Amino acid sequence: MKKRALGSSGIELPELTLGTWLTFSTSNQELANGLVEAVFDAGINAFDTADVYGMGDGERALAIALSGYPRDSYFLASKVFFPMSDAPEDRGLSKKHIFKSIDNSLSRLNTDYLDLYQCHRFDSDIPLEETIEAMGVLISSGKIRAWGTSVWAPQQLQQAQKVAQALGVPGPVSEQPRYNILCPEPEREVFPVCEALGLGVLTWSPLAQGFLTGKYSEQTSQPKASRASHPKPQGVFLQNALGNPEAFKKVEALKEIARGIGVSLPALAIAWCLRRREVTTVLIGASGIDQLKENLQAVSVDWSEGLERAISKVTAGPLLEL
Ligand code: NDP
Numbered sequence: 001m002k003k004r005a006l007g008s009s010g011i012e013l014p015e016l017t018l019g020t021w022l023t024f025s026t027s028n029q030e031l032a033n034g035l036v037e038a039v040f041d042a043g044i045n046a047f048d049t050a051d052v053y054g055m056g057d058g059e060r061a062l063a064i065a066l067s068g069y070p071r072d073s074y075f076l077a078s079k080v081f082f083p084m085s086d087a088p089e090d091r092g093l094s095k096k097h098i099f100k101s102i103d104n105s106l107s108r109l110n111t112d113y114l115d116l117y118q119c120h121r122f123d124s125d126i127p128l129e130e131t132i133e134a135m136g137v138l139i140s141s142g143k144i145r146a147w148g149t150s151v152w153a154p155q156q157l158q159q160a161q162k163v164a165q166a167l168g169v170p171g172p173v174s175e176q177p178r179y180n181i182l183c184p185e186p187e188r189e190v191f192p193v194c195e196a197l198g199l200g201v202l203t204w205s206p207l208a209q210g211f212l213t214g215k216y217s218e219q220t221s222q223p224k225a226s227r228a229s230h231p232k233p234q235g236v237f238l239q240n241a242l243g244n245p246e247a248f249k250k251v252e253a254l255k256e257i258a259r260g261i262g263v264s265l266p267a268l269a270i271a272w273c274l275r276r277r278e279v280t281t282v283l284i285g286a287s288g289i290d291q292l293k294e295n296l297q298a299v300s301v302d303w304s305e306g307l308e309r310a311i312s313k314v315t316a317g318p319l320l321e322l
Contacts, residue, residue, distance in 0.1 A: 001043030001299065004280045006200030009146055009173035011115070013075060015274055015299055017046040017202065019283040022227065022234060024061040025054050034289050036065035042296050048176075048202065048283050050079035050120060051105050059108040071111055077202070078105045079150060081120035093123035093131040102143050117144040118176055122152045128163050136169030148174030148202075154193040161197050172199060174280070178237070179203035180212060181254065181272050182247055182322060184315055191278040200280035203273050207285075207295075208322075209238035211247065212269040214255050218248045227287075240322045247322065253314045260310075263301055266291075270298030272311060 003012040018039045024032045036047075049062050059078065066074065080101040083091035091097060102117065117138065119131065135147040149157065149172050157175060164171030175194050177186040179201075186203070194201050207213055210227050222228040228238055241247040251265075258268040273282045286292035 004200075006280045007173055007194065008198035009200060011075070011146065011173070011200070013046050013200070013202075013281040014044045015281055016042075016044050016270070016296070017048050017075075017077075017281045017283050018044060019204065019285045020047065020049040020058045020062050021053050021285060023285055023287050024049070024058045024065075026057055026061045026064065029061055029064055031288070032061040032065040035286060035292055036062075036069075038289055038292050040069070045073060046075040046077070046281060048077045049109075050082075050118075051084060051101050051108075052079070052082040052120070055084065056104065056108050059105055063108060063110040067110070075115045076109065076111065077116035077118060077148075078109065078114050079118040079120040080105070081123065093119055093126050093134075095130055095134040095137075098131065098134040098138070102138055106143065113142055114144045116146050116148055116174065118148040118150050118174070119152070119172075120150050122149070122156050128156075128159060129167065132160065132164050132167055132169050132171075136164075136167065139170055146170065146173040148172050148176065148199075150176035150204075151178070154189045157190075157193055157197060157199065171197075174200040174202055176202045176204060176283075178205050179273055179279070180206050180208045181269055181311065181315060182208050182212065182241065182250065182320055183237075185319060187276065191276065195278050201278050202281050202283055203279055204283045205235075205237065205285070206270045206273045206282050207266055208241055208269075209235045209285075211238055211241040212251065212254070212265060214251050214265045216242060216248075216251075218245065225287075237322055241320075244320060244322065246320055250314050250320075254311070257307070257310050257314070261301075261307065263297060264294050266295050267297035267301055270295055271301035271303060274298065275303045275308070 001014040138144045161171045179186045258265045
């Protein structure tokens, strides 16, 4: 598995990182263990999770799955921001919540440190100075190696770097945006700003939460064992795509392109994310080992000008309202 630099942080990551949202839980520990084993076999040793995934259960399942591997053999990223209880102080990017959340994450993940701690969203209720100072304390105390952001606007990233410089604290090293063929927006502003600031980019939902596998239908009911059929569907994006005839048209055109070069649509969609040099690593998700193996084929797709042209025709025009 090829590696790419995480901006100017000095950290290198494999092109693909295993994500754990909705797919890692201690109630299906066998799946978590199997996914971790399969990615290590493929040369992937980077994992992304968050405190809020399964309200801590995603981190617990990941820790169990990683328990047989030395801590320095893998890269571990988690996140903080979303509410962890109904208590008003148990959310956001205040110092109080960050300090509590990191200790809980480290305990659930059974480790002394995270390689990357990400602010899951921007918190407009807390001064940026307070959040960045908290990150500085975590770095000095050895609880995290570096910190990053997720779904922060370009101006917020620029501001974060300025504030960090003024405080003499390490600034963010990465941003984590949603990025897939149906959502190419980060190419407009987020990627150029990240490149200018020396930030690495970890992209999420490369398959639009499964929509870009082509397994969903506009006409019939959705496959039973799928994210769309979950009794409590999560992921507004997938729900919006399922209600959007334009999105289905695009998927049909993409299926043809994938067929034309003899690869699966998921592999093509992930390879599309990897074609940009600003992308450090693509966070992949899988609900089964077969899905994972299909998705890993992405790294073997030979990107070409012909492919770029064909897919640009599909993505051209106004962005979908998703
Ligand atoms: P994807 O868009 O790749 O969706 C993954 C899901 O698609 C799978 O769980 C599975 O769902 C379906 N799928 C995947 N591969 C196949 C296949 N080959 N054939 C058929 N179905 C397939 O990624 P995620 O949305 O899971 O996001 C990846 C990671 O990104 C997360 O785990 C998380 O770490 C991160 N993330 C970060 C966010 C943030 O706010 N920072 C937000 C969201 C994700 P099923 O079988 O159930 O239909």
